[in-house]
Amino acid sequence: MPQLxxxxxxxxxxxxxxxxxxxxxxxxxxxxxxxxxxxxxxxAKIAGDLxxxxxxxxxxxxxxxxxxxxxxxxxxxxxxxxxxxRAKLKAETDAERAKLDQELAAKSAEAAARIExxxxxxxxDINSVATDAAADIVRQLIGVAPSKADLERxxxxxxxx
Amino acid sequence: MNWITAAYASEGAEHGGGHGGGTGLPDPMHQFEIMxxxxxxxxxxxxxxxxxxxxxxxxxxxxxxxxxxxxxxGSLVPGRMQSVAELSYQFVANMVRDNVGTEGMKYFPFxxxxxxxxxxxxxxxxxxxxxxxTSHIAVTFALAAFIFIGVTVIGFWKHGIGFLKFFVPSGVxxxxxxxxxxxxxxxxxxxxxxxSVRLFANMMAGHTMLKVFGSFVVALGLLGGWAALAFMVAxxxxxxxxxxxxxxxxxxxxxxxxxxxLHMH
Numbered sequence: 001m002p003q004l005x006x007x008x009x010x011x012x013x014x015x016x017x018x019x020x021x022x023x024x025x026x027x028x029x030x031x032x033x034x035x036x037x038x039x040x041x042x043x044a045k046i047a048g049d050l051x052x053x054x055x056x057x058x059x060x061x062x063x064x065x066x067x068x069x070x071x072x073x074x075x076x077x078x079x080x081x082x083x084x085x086r087a088k089l090k091a092e093t094d095a096e097r098a099k100l101d102q103e104l105a106a107k108s109a110e111a112a113a114r115i116e117x118x119x120x121x122x123x124x125d126i127n128s129v130a131t132d133a134a135a136d137i138v139r140q141l142i143g144v145a146p147s148k149a150d151l152e153r154x155x156x157x158x159x160x161x
Numbered sequence: 162m163n164w165i166t167a168a169y170a171s172e173g174a175e176h177g178g179g180h181g182g183g184t185g186l187p188d189p190m191h192q193f194e195i196m197x198x199x200x201x202x203x204x205x206x207x208x209x210x211x212x213x214x215x216x217x218x219x220x221x222x223x224x225x226x227x228x229x230x231x232x233x234x235g236s237l238v239p240g241r242m243q244s245v246a247e248l249s250y251q252f253v254a255n256m257v258r259d260n261v262g263t264e265g266m267k268y269f270p271f272x273x274x275x276x277x278x279x280x281x282x283x284x285x286x287x288x289x290x291x292x293x294x295t296s297h298i299a300v301t302f303a304l305a306a307f308i309f310i311g312v313t314v315i316g317f318w319k320h321g322i323g324f325l326k327f328f329v330p331s332g333v334x335x336x337x338x339x340x341x342x343x344x345x346x347x348x349x350x351x352x353x354x355x356x357s358v359r360l361f362a363n364m365m366a367g368h369t370m371l372k373v374f375g376s377f378v379v380a381l382g383l384l385g386g387w388a389a390l391a392f393m394v395a396x397x398x399x400x401x402x403x404x405x406x407x408x409x410x411x412x413x414x415x416x417x418x419x420x421x422x423l424h425m426h
Contacts, residue, residue: 001190001193002190002193002194002195003193003296003297003298003299003361003365004298005195007207008195008211008297008299009299010206010207010208011195011197011201011207011208011209011210011211011213011214012195012211012213012214012294012297012299012300012303013299013300013303014203014206014208015208015210015211015213015214015217015218016217016294016300016303016304017303019214019217019218019220019221019278020217020221020274020278020304022221023220023221023224023225023274023277023278024270024271024274026221026225027224027225027228027270027273027274027277028270028274030225030228030229031224031225031228031229031232031246032250032269032270032273034228034232034235035228035232035246035247035250036250037235038232038235038236038237038239038243038247039247039250039251041235041237042237045237
């Protein structure tokens with residue numbers, strides 16, 4: 001077995017030490033830092049992108065919340081305006097109606113007064129008609145014309161009865 | 162690659178053409194021969210640039226260039242190569258995090274280098290005419306011993322002398338303790354052996370099998386060689402799996418040993 005020849009060991013070990021040592025330094029100083037930095041850079045980039053995405057998502061959510069709040073406020077305002085309008089309209093209508101009621105009441109009172117007056121006048125006429133009729137009837141019956149004052153007294157008493 | 166095959170050929174000539182004994186079949190162990198491509202000596206040590214060293218350099222270069230090429234843009238949306246680089250990064254990072262915890266991430270560069278180095282050496286070994294560095298116990302044991310010593314140092318550095326409690330199982334009758342402590346210490350000391358032999362034996366056995374069946378293809382000729390060839394194709398697939406799996410096992414066991422040192426059970 002050539003492996004067991006001690007004379008061949010020294011050159012192998014010396015060159016193993018040289019090549020392994022050089023390779024170790026090359027890996028340590030050049031190759032590994034390069035690979036490591038690229039991997040780290042990529043990890044940092046991915047983390048940064050994820051963070052940016054997260055931030056964008058948060059911003060969107062904030063904007064959405066703002067929009068919804070504005071919408072709610074606008075709805076409330078619209079509601080208030082409608083309420084106000086309705087109240088104003090109601091007040092106006094009520095005022096109008098009250099005025100109308102008042103006018104109608106005044107008119108009906110006036111009419112009632114007129115009717116009263118007319119009734120009074122009519123009553124007065126009835127007295128005079130009744131007095132005349134009574135004078136006529138008395139003259140026809142007894143041939144004597146009664147005095148006007150007596151007649152009036154009698155008619156009034158009769159009407160009261 | 163011509164000069165490598167030429168080197169193999171010349172080496173082969175020295176060893177009698179790489180043919181074992183009188184069987185007429187190629188020696189399946191010949192592929193594991195260490196060949197000095199550039200003889201070199203430093204401070205009295207043999208530091209020759211061998212075929213093993215060549216493939217270690219190739220592996221280190223392939224890993225580095227592939228990583229640099231993959232990450233040349235460093236784009237946010239990765240391309241094909243960058244995906245592979247990032248997947249390996251995260252594969253090993255998760256392995257360390259799951260098995261050692263976040264404080265183990267300090268050792269992530271080491272585990273990453275270890276995993277990719279062993280994986281690339283195993284995979285390069287699957288290329289025909291190449292050399293499998295991890296099929297040598299010297300290499301795997303050196304790695305395992307380095308890990309073993311390092312992990313033990315980390316354990317003592319983190320817990321001080323209290324790290325010795327690691328060898329004393331809790332909730333055991335007092336009378337049993339001496340025996341169990343001895344077993345625990347032995348099992349701890351065998352870690353580098355099992356770690357290195359697992360990788361080395363798997364790689365060596367696989368490549369030997371491939372070589373043996375490869376020679377069967379030739380020996381059995383047009384008539385019977387097809388069966389051996391079909392087996393080889395299937396076995397190559399299995400070997401690719403083993404190449405990955407052993408690198409993974411090597412790395413994950415390192416993580417587990419590291420976890421023991423940092424957190425003690």
